[in-house]
Amino acid sequence: MTTADSAPLALAYQQATEYLAGLADRPVGATAGSEQLLKMFGGPLPAGPGTATDTIELIGRAVAEGGIPTANGPRYFGYVTGGTLPVAIATDWLVAAYDQTASLYNLSPAIAVAEDVAAQWVLELLGLPAHASVGFPTGCTMAHLTSLAAARHKLLAEAGWDVEREGLGGAPDVAIVAGAQHHMTIDLAARYLGFGTARIRNVPVDDKGRMIPAELERTLAGLDGPVIVCAQIGDVNSGAIDPVGEVCDIAHRYGAWVHVDGAFGLWAAASPRLRPLVEGVERADSWALDAHKWLNVPYDCGIVVIAHPEAHRAAMLNERAGYLPPGTDGERDAIEWVPDFSRRARSLPVWAALRSLGRSGVADLVERCCAHVRRFEGHLAGVEGVELLNDVVLNQLLVRFGDDDRVTRNVIARIQESGVCWFGGTVWEGRAAMRISVVNWRTTEDDVDRSAAVIREALAAELAAAPSS
Ligand SMILES: *Cc1c(COP(=O)(O)O)cnc(C)c1O
Numbered sequence: 001m002t003t004a005d006s007a008p009l010a011l012a013y014q015q016a017t018e019y020l021a022g023l024a025d026r027p028v029g030a031t032a033g034s035e036q037l038l039k040m041f042g043g044p045l046p047a048g049p050g051t052a053t054d055t056i057e058l059i060g061r062a063v064a065e066g067g068i069p070t071a072n073g074p075r076y077f078g079y080v081t082g083g084t085l086p087v088a089i090a091t092d093w094l095v096a097a098y099d100q101t102a103s104l105y106n107l108s109p110a111i112a113v114a115e116d117v118a119a120q121w122v123l124e125l126l127g128l129p130a131h132a133s134v135g136f137p138t139g140c141t142m143a144h145l146t147s148l149a150a151a152r153h154k155l156l157a158e159a160g161w162d163v164e165r166e167g168l169g170g171a172p173d174v175a176i177v178a179g180a181q182h183h184m185t186i187d188l189a190a191r192y193l194g195f196g197t198a199r200i201r202n203v204p205v206d207d208k209g210r211m212i213p214a215e216l217e218r219t220l221a222g223l224d225g226p227v228i229v230c231a232q233i234g235d236v237n238s239g240a241i242d243p244v245g246e247v248c249d250i251a252h253r254y255g256a257w258v259h260v261d262g263a264f265g266l267w268a269a270a271s272p273r274l275r276p277l278v279e280g281v282e283r284a285d286s287w288a289l290d291a292h293k294w295l296n297v298p299y300d301c302g303i304v305v306i307a308h309p310e311a312h313r314a315a316m317l318n319e320r321a322g323y324l325p326p327g328t329d330g331e332r333d334a335i336e337w338v339p340d341f342s343r344r345a346r347s348l349p350v351w352a353a354l355r356s357l358g359r360s361g362v363a364d365l366v367e368r369c370c371a372h373v374r375r376f377e378g379h380l381a382g383v384e385g386v387e388l389l390n391d392v393v394l395n396q397l398l399v400r401f402g403d404d405d406r407v408t409r410n411v412i413a414r415i416q417e418s419g420v421c422w423f424g425g426t427v428w429e430g431r432a433a434m435r436i437s438v439v440n441w442r443t444t445e446d447d448v449d450r451s452a453a454v455i456r457e458a459l460a461a462e463l464a465a466a467p468s469s
Contacts, residue, residue, distance in 0.1 A: 004052070007053050008052040008053055008055070009097075011053050011057065012056050015057075019064075023069055023072050024074055024442075026069065028069060028075050028076050028420065030066045030067065031065050033066075036066070037062055037066040040058060040065075040066075041058075070422075071083055071084055071292075071298075071440070072084055072442065073440075073442075074442040075422065075443070076421070077423050077424075077436050078422050078424035079424060079437065080264050080396075080437045081293070082290070082293035082297075082440065083296045083439065083442050083443075084296055084297065084298050085356070087352050088297040088298060088349040088352055089298060089349075091348050091349040091353075094348070095346070095348050095349065100345060101342050101343065102343055102344060102346070102347065103333070103334055103335045103340075103342055103343060104324060104327075104334070104335060105327040106327070108345070109331070111348060112333070112334065114345075114347065115136065115332055115334060115345070115348070116331075118136075118347050118354060119134035119136075119347075121351070121354045122134060122305070122350070122354070125354065125359060126267075126270060126281075126287075127275070127282055128269075128282055128287060128307075133305070133309035134305050134306075134337065135304045135312070135334070135336075135338040136291075136301060136337075136338060136346055136350065137304055137339060138300040138301070139299075139302040140185060140261070140288050141188055141189065142338070142339060143304035144189035145188075145193060146304040146312070146315070146316065146338060146339060147189075147259045147286035147288055148189045148193055148195070149315035149316070150286060150306050150311040150312045150314075150315040150316075151174075151228045151257040151311070152193060153311045154308055154311035155226035156226065157314075158226070159171075159225075159226060164318060168194045172225050173199070173225050173226075174199070174225070174228060175199060175201060175225065175226070175227045176190055176195060176200045176201070176228045176230065177200075177223075177228070177251075178200055178201070178202060178203065178230035178231075178232075179203050179205050179209075179232055180202040180203060180205045180211075181232070182230055183232065183236055183263065185263075186200070186230050186261060203216050203219050209238050209240035210240050211232075211242040211243070211247060213243055213250055220250065221254075226256075227251070227257070228256065228258075228259055229247060229251040230258075230259045231247045231248075231259070231261070231284065232261045232262075233260060233261065233268070234261075234266070234396075236263075237396060237428055237433070237435055238398055238428075239390070239393050239394035239395060240393065241394070244278055245280015245281070245283060248280055248283035248284050249280070252283070257285045258284040258285050258286075259284065259286045260287045260288065262281070262287055262288065262289045263288065263290050263293060264290060264294045264394075264395070265394055266281070267289070267295065268366060270362045270363050270366060271362075271363040272363065273363070274366065274367070277393060277394075284307070286304070286306045286307065287303075288302065288305075289305075290302050291303055294365070294366060295350065295362070295365075296353065296365065296440065296441050297350055297352075297353050298349060300346065301346040301347070301349065301350060303350070312337060313337070316337060317333075317335050369395040370395050372438040372445070373392055373397050373436060374392055375449075375452075376397050376436050376438075376448055376452055377397055379448070379449070379456075380397075380399060380452065380455065383456060383459075385407075385459055385463060386400075386459065387399065387400045387401070387402070389428055389429075389433055396436065396437050398426070398433050398435060398436070399436065399455075400428070400433045400434070401434070401459055405432035407463075407466070408431075408433060408434060409432050410462050410466070411434070411462050412425045414461060414462060418454050421447075421451035421454055423435060423436055423455075
């Protein structure tokens, strides 16, 4: 490789390491707006080649001003973004440098074998059936899509319908049953697969947001025909966990397929201390989760696990063109397990994260985040004007600042403006609330203490500016 070819790599390495080293001190928010960023990124399409290092440098400058350290910033508590382990970032760099297509064994035996090992480790770590098949799609939404496609295959095949060939027109109706507080990506998967969202029946939830088993039973008793039941482990706002073992037992009595949305919450299964929260989860038929959230690997990486490998394969790749030879010794061909055809080796950072953390390292990462949320709870409990809205079961806390939604929204805006930490808003039971989500290995107790202080200061400033009558 010439110096000109390696120079952008060296510069990228320098920029990235400086960025990561400065995370603890940089503002948690963008300082540049879209107009300024458009000036940096925009202009006419270059008429001809430019310098690679200039391009890398410009990205560095623009992201320093207009990027937000969402995943790596130790005091970013918005959404459920995850962090990134250094070993996973490094592996992701190598994935780009190798750029070996992870579709077929014969495109890269090394990647195929590493992915196979990562798949087995995931099953072992989460206590899921050893015979299950595993795919690595872009995220949990695509893991839902893969799962519901496998469910659709199996349920309709049992009803004598070849859905891959005939499509859904004229097929027996498949009902989808989910807790009333299910994540919107279940709806997306239902749309993408042609079920339509009108087919989703919401089962009432209790005051903690958990599906009520007796209500599930009542819903199933009122349906006939194939049914997919979607349980949730980890509500995106409250972290609430459906009684998944009971859901499986009831649903299976009615011949339904149980799919689990465990985007971030299913990682609790890796912790011996938290495992009881997901008792019975191994009895489901499919599971969708993200590696890019709580396992702390870079975007984009989801995981789909299916207890019926034949249905899984049938729904994804059931016929091969002549130029796609199958492995001869049962070697892994990733295209059999995900909607992607050509794809990057996104499973390699998963393998690297699991190899470097080990079983206890994953449990520690998950438990530490949960402990940080309880620390937030401790800081905020009893503070005048703060209402805690959920029981902390995992890594999520919801708070509200008094009865006036405007106060809650203004406090969130003040915190975001501080640049010290970042929390997002949501609507909870029809009213404004603030979400606290801890999913990053970098977050320390000191980060929690500093951020809790900012919350209290923002609330005090808001109450001083607009005293309630
Ligand atoms: C994030 C999330 C999803 C969607 O995952 P993506 O990786 O963004 O596709 C689904 N369900 C829950 C509960 C989530 O938190």
